[in-house]
Each structure stands twice: as C-alpha cells, then as structure tokens.
Amino acid sequence: MTTRTAAQRRDEARAEFESFLAECPSRDILQTITGKWTCLVLASLADGSMRYNALARHIAGISPRMLTQTLRALERDGLISREVTMAVPVEVRYSLTELGSGLLGVVLQLKTWAETHVEAVRAARTSYQE
Amino acid sequence: MTTRTAAQRRDEARAEFESFLAECPSRDILQTITGKWTCLVLASLADGSMRYNALARHIAGISPRMLTQTLRALERDGLISREVTMAVPVEVRYSLTELGSGLLGVVLQLKTWAETHVEAVRAARTSYQE
Numbered sequence: 001m002t003t004r005t006a007a008q009r010r011d012e013a014r015a016e017f018e019s020f021l022a023e024c025p026s027r028d029i030l031q032t033i034t035g036k037w038t039c040l041v042l043a044s045l046a047d048g049s050m051r052y053n054a055l056a057r058h059i060a061g062i063s064p065r066m067l068t069q070t071l072r073a074l075e076r077d078g079l080i081s082r083e084v085t086m087a088v089p090v091e092v093r094y095s096l097t098e099l100g101s102g103l104l105g106v107v108l109q110l111k112t113w114a115e116t117h118v119e120a121v122r123a124a125r126t127s128y129q130e
Numbered sequence: 131m132t133t134r135t136a137a138q139r140r141d142e143a144r145a146e147f148e149s150f151l152a153e154c155p156s157r158d159i160l161q162t163i164t165g166k167w168t169c170l171v172l173a174s175l176a177d178g179s180m181r182y183n184a185l186a187r188h189i190a191g192i193s194p195r196m197l198t199q200t201l202r203a204l205e206r207d208g209l210i211s212r213e214v215t216m217a218v219p220v221e222v223r224y225s226l227t228e229l230g231s232g233l234l235g236v237v238l239q240l241k242t243w244a245e246t247h248v249e250a251v252r253a254a255r256t257s258y259q260e
Contacts, residue, residue, distance in 0.1 A: 016245075016248075017244075017245040017246075017248050018245065019169075019170060019173075019244055019245060020170065020173075020174070020188055020189060020190060021190050022190040022191030023190075024245075025248050025252070026241075026244040026245040026248050027166070027191075027244075029244040029247065029251050030166045030169060030170075030241065030244040031166045032251075033240060033243065033244060034164045034165050034166050034168070034169050034240060035164050035165060035166075036157070036160045036161045036164050036165075038164070039149075039160060039164055040149060040150065040160075043149075043150075044150070058150055059150060060150060060151050060152040060153075061152025061157075075258065076254070076255055076258045077251045077254055077255065078250060078253070078254025078255070078257075078258075079254075099247065099250055099251075099254065102243075102247075103243055106236060106239045106240055106243060109236045109239070110160065110163060110164060110236055110240075111149050111156075111160065113163065113232075113233055113236060114147075114156040114160040114163060115146075115147040115148065115149060115154075116147075117159065117229065117232075118146075118147050118155050118156050118159060120208060120229055121159050121162075121207045121208055121229075122155070123208070124206070124207055124208020124209075124229065125206055125208070127208075128205065128206045128208075
C-alpha cells in the first residue's frame, strides 16, 4: 500500500494541468478565480452568507449587471452556493462552498497585498510617468 | 522607542486602505494584480528575465496586443522592469522587480489552485447545468 501525502497528490494533479497552455482547462478556471470582482465577492462572504442587496452595498461601485454575472460564474464553478428562501419578497442568500472556502485564503492575500502596497505602487507610477 | 513588527505595520497600512470602497486607490491596484494574463506573465518570470518573444511563446494563446498591454500595466505599477539592450535587433527583456517578487508567491498559489481543482470545478459545472 502506498500512502501519498496531500502535497504529492497536488503535485500529480498539477503535472496533469498547465495554465501556460491555451487549451488547458485550468486556463479557463484561472479566468474565473482571478478578476477584481471575483476577489471582492469571495472576500465579502468570508464571514458568512449575504443577501444580494447586502453584497451590492458592501462592494461599492459594482454594477448590478457585473454583480449578477460574477455571482453566476462563481456559482457555476462551485465556489459559492445560492439559497432561495420562499418568502415575500423572496430571499436569496449567497455563501462560500467548501471549494470556495479553500480558495478564500489566496484571495484575501491578494486583497491585503493591494491594500498594503498602495504607496509603493503610487511611487512606481509617478516615476514611470517621469 | 517603539518597535513595530512587519505584521503591525501591515495592519496599519491595511486600516488605511479598503478595496471594498470604490474610491480607494487599492481597488485600482487590485485591478492590475488580478486578471488571468497578469497572473501568467508574473508566473512566467518566476525563474528569471525573459524576452518579449519568449513570453509570447510561453503564454500560449495570448495576443500581441494583450501581452503588450499587460506588460505595460505591470511596468507602470512597478511589478516588472523592462531592460533594453542596444543591439541589432534591439533586445528587450522583462524581469520581476522586488515588488513583483513579493507578489509572486500569491500569484503562483492562484495558478496552482486552478491546476489542482480542474476536476472539482468540472464536476460543479456539470451539476450546475443539470
């Protein structure tokens, strides 16, 4: 009996897929999981489920069309789940799935990186313009 | 004399900026650092500098226009540097800056996540369609 560690299984799975190749299905997944709005939607759900309207308020400036589109892609890819409660008005709540929770850590690191490197990027932009 | 740890300084910087706010400059930075092409360009430079043509071959399927646009945004934001060597033909090489190297770890995690979760996302898509 061979026992493989989680890291070994991950390496095997990785060897099979390579995002540098245009036809690799992982390229398409990279498309969903990257993107500013994906990052902000997943980060919003870090502390629990949220209703559509609460999400729209929390992610200031997102258009209803973009929010709907982002939620749909994340639901399709199994990163969030959508729960509809029959009431008047109907209540729709979104929450992270187990798969989405697994990705959350990386996404929060990206968000934190952006927030902690504002000055460095600003300085770079200034010297780029000069 | 107060000595602040790197983590404390990071928390302070973070308190100042918040990507959930539309006007926050970190929102704009999140825009640059997320995105499929950004991720693949930074990951390509993980092992050292590369010429434009080598990058174009390495990231299969990227259009010249998109590659140029991505490189320009990354250079402007200080994540990569562009070095021109006077020769015939002129040689242009791109490499990660210190700032870009700091972001690389998170970017590689995203790429690995996509490559190791192809089956899980595929299963989610199948059940979503049903």
